[in-house]
Amino acid sequence: MKQQRPFSYQKVFVIGSGFLALSLAWAFYNAYMPLILGDFIDSRAIRGAIMGLDNLLAVLLIPVIGAWSDKIDTRIGNRLPFIVIGMPLAAFSFILLPFASVSTFWILIFVDIIFLLAMTIYRAPVIALMPDHTPPEKRSTANGIINLMGGIGAIIALFGLSTLYGINRTYPFIVAGLLLLITFILLFFTVDRKPPYAEKAKDELGEALASNSFLALFRLLKMKEFRGHLFVLVAIFLYFIGFTGVESQFTVYAVEHLNMKESTAGFTLGFFSLSFVLFAVPAGILGSKWGKAPSMLVGLIVQPIIFISIPLIPLLGSIVPDINQVLLLQVMLFLGGIAWAFINVQAYPLVADLGGKSKIGFFTGLYYLFSMASAIVAPGILGLLMDLFTHSALFYGSAVTFVAAYYFLRKGHHLIK
The missing domain is CATH 1.20.1250.20 (MFS general substrate transporter like domains)
Structure with missing residues (x-):
């Protein structure tokens, strides 16, 4: 035994x-x-x-x-x-x-x-x-x-x-x-x-073969039959630009544009993370019923609407002086976290499914490559938009990346089906 x-x-x-x-x-x-x-x-x-x-x-x-x-x-x-x-x-x-x-x-x-x-x-x-x-x-x-x-x-x-x-x-x-x-x-x-469950790493020859196969599989994405897979990964790259840009530049927007205290700005951003944690499991359950890509598409529709609405809060405050702008911003970010749960909870399982059982590791690597590569450029790109235009360009620019991601994900999902 x-x-x-x-x-x-x-x-x-x-x-x-x-x-x-x-x-x-x-x-x-x-x-x-x-x-x-x-x-x-x-x-x-x-x-x-x-x-x-x-x-x-x-x-x-x-x-x-x-x-x-x-x-x-x-x-x-x-x-x-x-x-x-x-x-x-x-x-x-x-x-x-x-x-x-x-x-x-x-x-x-x-x-x-x-x-x-x-x-x-x-x-x-x-x-x-x-x-x-x-x-x-x-x-x-x-x-x-x-x-x-x-x-x-x-x-x-x-x-x-x-x-x-x-x-x-x-x-x-x-x-x-x-x-x-x-x-x-x-x-x-x-x-x-x-x-007890650690496994020995492959020998040098095995690693070299794995590396070569990875490069060969990466070339597959250029082929016509894998175009849908590439479109899905491009969608992930795009919406992560929007997410990471807002994550890294929100406090700058809140402090410099809304004259918010630094501590209040960070506290307000916490509502996005709070709702994501609260709704991650429900979003996963709904994703199982609706399908991974359809659930992500719902989030990719709702998220840009929320982000485009955020710069309008100060305008609303000038029309209705008694409104609590900080509270309204926190509510909008809380809703944004729910939309993000619909997108992000489904993303990795969707990509892992693309390659079937034989290529899970390969597509896992591609998922992290595309998502992390976007995080390299996102803060600088969104920051440049804020420099060239106004602070509000942070949310407008981010919204554009989610809309573009919707297009690529929908097209990629259609090609894969």
Whole structure:
């Protein structure tokens, strides 16, 4: 009789705490770093380009580090060496960011790059801990727990840490950095050095063959019969430009255009994340009934309508002086989070289905490539529109990307059917 390998939901929750801390740090960084950069740089395009640096590092380094952590074998296992280096370094550099911001621009950039590199070093290994400790039949449930904790981390960042930011700019960075350190300690003393479900990496020849097959499959997207698949990926690239641009530039819009307090701006953005977490499961259930692409198309119709409406709120305020503009903006963002749930919850399963069982890994790689590549250029593109036109161009430009994504997704889905 085959011996049952150990499994513990407690370890899944500890691993999820690592994802919670990671999501918390990223959500707060994306919301407030553009405002800190604003102390040195007026151009929203340049600020956006700097904000895209983390995504560039992710595209270049995360696959390499992830593969490296599959292969190495040390006394503390294969994932922990990266976590031991990355998490404490990320924690200390994150704590230093607000102090660097009152120094010189180049000291701020130096600390920022250290933080981004540190986060990149441990991101893939900490996420890979889940399948290392979880049997295949329980991974969907475990992944749901981890993603839920990631959503909670974003909510804590935008609601809780934003409140601290209003008291003192350094407090939320210190709290988030300490949380990263505590999470690191939990992970270090909880995860297995030799996880029960970790598999040996392929040998060098196998990796080379996989690389060649990946390039060959990528060329398939140029072929006529795979045009629908390409259109779906283009749609994902486009709407992620709109989403990431708003995520990274919203606080700039709220502070510079609406004269909102910095802490209130981050708190207001939290309503988008809150509704996404609340409606992710219902959106998934409806997607199962309606179909993945039809559900995404609904979201791609509603999202641009919401974004186009947001710049009209100040105009409405001038007509109806007694209206609470901040509350109305929070309501609109809450509705936007629901629309985003309809889009984003279905996206990866749709792409994973494109290749059938034999090409799931390939299309998973393409999904992250197209979505993360858009995040490199999005903050700069939307920031440039804000520079050239007005702050409101953030939402109008984002709306255009969702409309274009609707076109490509509908056309691609029609070609695949």
